[in-house]
Amino acid sequence: MKFLLAAINAKYIHSNLAVYSLKNYVEGFGEKVDIAEYTINQNLDELLADIFIKHPDVLCFSCYLWNISYVKQLLVEVKKVLPNVVIWLGGPEVSYSALKFMEAYPQVDGIICGEGEQSFLEIVEYYRGKRNSLKDINGIVYRMRKTSENEEQIVENPFRQVMDLSEVPFVYDNMDRFEHKIIYYESSRGCPFSCSYCLSSVDKRLRFRNSELVKEELQKLIDAEVPQVKFVDRTFNCKHEHALEIWKYISEHDKGKTNFHFEVAADLLNEEELSLIETMRPGLIQLEIGVQSTNPKTIKEIHRSMKFDVVKHNVDRIHKKGNIHQHLDLIAGLPYENYESFKKSFNDVYALKPEQLQLGFLKVLKGSFMYENAERYKLVYQARPPFEVLSTKWLPYEDIIRLKGIEEMVEVYYNSRQFENTLEELENIFEDSFTMFEKLSNYYNEHGLFLLNHSRIARYEILLDFIKEQDRGHIEKYRNLLTLDLYLRDNVKNRPQFSGDDTVSKEEAVQFYDREAQEHTYLQGYEDYDKRQIRKMTHLEKINGKLYLFDYKNRNMLTNQAKLITVS
Numbered sequence: 395m396k397f398l399l400a401a402i403n404a405k406y407i408h409s410n411l412a413v414y415s416l417k418n419y420v421e422g423f424g425e426k427v428d429i430a431e432y433t434i435n436q437n438l439d440e441l442l443a444d445i446f447i448k449h450p451d452v453l454c455f456s457c458y459l460w461n462i463s464y465v466k467q468l469l470v471e472v473k474k475v476l477p478n479v480v481i482w483l484g485g486p487e488v489s490y491s492a493l494k495f496m497e498a499y500p501q502v503d504g505i506i507c508g509e510g511e512q513s514f515l516e517i518v519e520y521y522r523g524k525r526n527s528l529k530d531i532n533g534i535v536y537r538m539r540k541t542s543e544n545e546e547q548i549v550e551n552p553f554r555q556v557m558d559l560s561e562v563p564f565v566y567d568n569m570d571r572f573e574h575k576i577i578y579y580e581s582s583r584g585c586p587f588s589c590s591y592c593l594s595s596v597d598k599r600l601r602f603r604n605s606e607l608v609k610e611e612l613q614k615l616i617d618a619e620v621p622q623v624k625f626v627d628r629t630f631n632c633k634h635e636h637a638l639e640i641w642k643y644i645s646e647h648d649k650g651k652t653n654f655h656f657e658v659a660a661d662l663l664n665e666e667e668l669s670l671i672e673t674m675r676p677g678l679i680q681l682e683i684g685v686q687s688t689n690p691k692t693i694k695e696i697h698r699s700m701k702f703d704v705v706k707h708n709v710d711r712i713h714k715k716g717n718i719h720q721h722l723d724l725i726a727g728l729p730y731e732n733y734e735s736f737k738k739s740f741n742d743v744y745a746l747k748p749e750q751l752q753l754g755f756l757k758v759l760k761g762s763f764m765y766e767n768a769e770r771y772k773l774v775y776q777a778r779p780p781f782e783v784l785s786t787k788w789l790p791y792e793d794i795i796r797l798k799g800i801e802e803m804v805e806v807y808y809n810s811r812q813f814e815n816t817l818e819e820l821e822n823i824f825e826d827s828f829t830m831f832e833k834l835s836n837y838y839n840e841h842g843l844f845l846l847n848h849s850r851i852a853r854y855e856i857l858l859d860f861i862k863e864q865d866r867g868h869i870e871k872y873r874n875l876l877t878l879d880l881y882l883r884d885n886v887k888n889r890p891q892f893s894g895d896d897t898v899s900k901e902e903a904v905q906f907y908d909r910e911a912q913e914h915t916y917l918q919g920y921e922d923y924d925k926r927q928i929r930k931m932t933h934l935e936k937i938n939g940k941l942y943l944f945d946y947k948n949r950n951m952l953t954n955q956a957k958l959i960t961v962s
């Protein structure tokens with residue numbers, strides 16, 4: 395009986411921790427299964443052919459919001475070319491609506507609901523003749539086919555008790571398979587909070603992996619010098635001792651190569667954690683913080699317990715130290731959040747100057763409290779994944795469209811970090827930051843710019859054209875700032891038109907690099923290069939009479955910007 399666990403990821407760089415956990419878990423009991431990883435960007439027929447060639451007897455799909463449409467199409471086709479294959483599904487996208495899913499897709503033989511390791515082991519044992527029936531396997535819904543008549547029945551077994559997380563095997567003993575991939579790691583499962591839109595709130599059974607085991611495993615990842623480890627823990631710092639112990643360990647054993655990503659509740663960070671974070675190497679950790687809204691009525695209604703004044707204080711404190719990348723999230727479309735109140739939420743969060751500000755839209759997920767209360771909130775949402783909100787009692791579709799435009803402007807001009815100095819100055823001429831992005835979005839709309847693909851340089855030119863409409867009197871100042879932002883990012887080969895002629899004469903540049911190649915006054919780490927090479931690797935620019943040197947070898951670990959040196 396050949397088992398194939400198929401994972402369809404959103405991007406090539408992702409890997410699917412769940413299927414590796416299942417494989418390693420059952421292998422611990424002597425059962426062998428295979429894994430196939432694909433991406434949603436691959437042609438469906440390509441996957442179909444690959445699965446056909448692999449010819450599994452039992453095919454299992456790991457189902458998430460980002461791949462469920464793909465899985466639904468694929469399983470229908472698979473059954474046509476492999477009519478005898480048994481199909482099982484698992485994952486959050488099917489766990490909470492298993493019965494309905496099985497009714498809609500007769501191709502599916504069963505669904506694992508919730509945590510999968512033990513259920514999957516028992517399913518493998520069943521198909522390999524080590525168990526007599528599926529009826530004693532908890533945590534599954536399955537199709538019982540009655541062979542005599544052409545009848546069948548869908549059976550829902552009782553829920554499965556959660557397992558000890560330390561029994562889940564470590565999946566990264568052989569790192570070859572994960573080269574160029576983000577490594578996902580789980581040190582806790584479940585979430586103690588109850589946010590009404592989130593499926594993690596449905597399962598409150600919070601448990602932790604033994605911290606000694608965690609340290610041992612993290613050491614392997616540190617030794618392998620993997621670039622990034624993303625903790626999938628829903629709220630990593632919900633237990634102080636656990637978070638502190640792990641943060642201390644990675645700080646003390648850091649080799650300067652690995653970045654660790656954590657989702658945290660910023661208002662739960664205590665003094666000891668904050669003090670430790672302040673001492674960390676820039677780039678050692680990054681924090682993702684869900685604010686979602688700063689409207690107290692909204693926060694209460696969605697059952698969150700976030701104290702924004704504490705979030706503000708802690709995010710601000712971390713920001714001032716400048717060593718941690720902070721990613722803050724907002725959600726549009728929540729109860730009691732209209733356009734004006736979202737504007738306030740946005741301005742409150744933007745004022746904290748996170749490295750990334752993600753403006754997301756409510757997803758109405760089956761099984762969530764929000765889904766159950768959709769009528770009460772007059773939630774209108776997409777019928778297809780990701781089930782994103784289209785309008786609410788407080789937010790008409792027109793406003794959602796406006797916010798979509800603003801979201802794109804925030805992505806392009808703020809989150810790209812390519813216009814930092816320009817935006818910082820530009821903000822001052824608007825009543826607030828939200829209005830700046832709103833006006834920029836209106837400009838894109840009026841000029842039909844949303845529908846086109848723009849080069850990186852074109853984004854600078856569009857911003858300058860927009861500024862000409864807003865603040866014509868100071869256009870030179872903005873040209874300088876855009877040039878500064880451009881060169882901070884890249885040593886561009888062809889100087890763009892908006893930057894005007896070279897600001898440093900050939901003679902001045904020759905003199906500077908002659909001297910620098912001998913004296914090494916400004917640049918560190920260039921000692922082995924000659925003056926021509928140094929000139930190629932750096933950039934000189936005169937702004938407002940001051941001479942600046944852009945050092946691309948020594949970039950800022952958080953922003954990736956070149957080191958800016960004032961020469962004179």
Ligand code: SF4
Pocket residue numbers: 585586587588589592593594595628629684
């Ligand atoms: S949104 Fe985050 S904090 Fe809230 S229930 Fe989900 S995982 Fe927990």
